[in-house]
C-alpha cells in the first residue's frame with residue numbers, strides 16, 4: 001500500500017489490494033468512465049539541473065479524482081488498468097493531454113523543454129504502439145524531440161525483441177526513451193548497451209539511502225559511472241535533501257527530480273515555477 005511504500009504521508013485508498021473482487025469490478029467500471037467524466041488529471045513534476053537551478057523537463061503523472069473515494073494514487077489503479085486493458089486508452093489520453101499542455105506552454109512564450117510520459121509494459125506490447133504515437137504527434141503537430149517516454153525494466157521481460165524494435169523506431173523518430181526506476185528490476189547490466197535508450201533514472205529507493213547506507217551509496221555511484229561510460233544520460237529520482245544533492249553533485253550527476261526541488265504540480269503552478 002501507499003503507506004508501506006513510504007510514498008505518501010496520507011493513507012490513500014488502495015484499490016487493488018484492499019478490495020473484494022466485486023468492488024474491484026465496480027472500480028474497473030468507474031475507471032472506464034473516468035476519462036469521459038473528466039476525473040483524470042495530469043500533474044507535472046519538473047526535472048532540474050542542479051548547476052543552474054533551471055527546469056530541464058517535466059514528467060506527466062496521472063491523478064484520478066474519484067467522486068466518492070476521492071484521490072486514488074496511480075500505484076493503486078494502474079495495475080487495475082493494466083489488468084483490464086484500459087491502460088492503453090488511458091495512456092493515449094495521457095500522451096495527448098501532456099503534448100497539448102506542452103504546446104500551450106510554448107504558445108504562452110515559455111521555452112520548450114521535453115515532456116515525459118510513463119508507458120506501461122502492457123501498452124508497449126501493443127503491436128501498433130509506435131504508429132499510434134507517431135499519428136498522435138502528427139495530429140497535434142508536436143515536435144517528437146520534445147517527447148520522452150519512460151519505461152520500466154519489467155518491459156524487457158515480456159518480449160525483448162519486440163521492445164527493442166519499438167524503442168529503436170522511437171529513437172529514430174527523435175523521441176527519447178528513459179529507463180525508469182533503474183536498479184529495482186532484474187535487468188542484467190550487460191544488456192543495457194544494446195538497448196536504444198538515452199537515459200537512466202536511478203530509482204528513489206537508492207537515492208533515499210545514499211547518505212545513510214554505504215551499500216546504497218556504492219550502488220548509486222556505480223550506476224552513475226556506468227551510465228556515463230555507456231554514454232547514457234542519468235537523472236536521480238526522489239531527491240529530498242540537501243545532503244543528497246551534495247553527494248550527487250560530487251558524483252557529477254547534475255540532473256535531479258524530487259521533492260527537494262519540486263513536487264508534482266498542477267499545470268498552472270508547474271509553469272509559474274519556471275525561472276526562465
Ligand code: C2E
Pocket residue numbers: 006007008045060061062073074075078091094117118119120150180181204237238239240257258259260264
Ligand atoms: P514514477 O514514474 O517513478 O514517478 C515518480 C513517482 O515518485 C511519482 O509518484 C512522484 O510523485 C514520486 N516522487 C517524486 N519525487 C519524490 C520524492 O522526492 N519523494 C517521494 N517520496 N516521492 C517522489 P506518483 O505520481 O504517485 O506516481 C507513482 C507511479 O505511478 C509512477 O512512478 C509511475 O510508475 C506510475 N504512473 C503515473 N502516471 C502513469 C501513467 O500515465 N502511466 C503509467 N504506466 N504509470 C504511471
Ligand code: MG
Pocket residue numbers: 059118150180
Ligand atoms: Mg516515471
Ligand code: MG
Pocket residue numbers: 180181201237
Ligand atoms: Mg520513476
Ligand code: MG
Pocket residue numbers: 180181203204237
Ligand atoms: Mg519510481
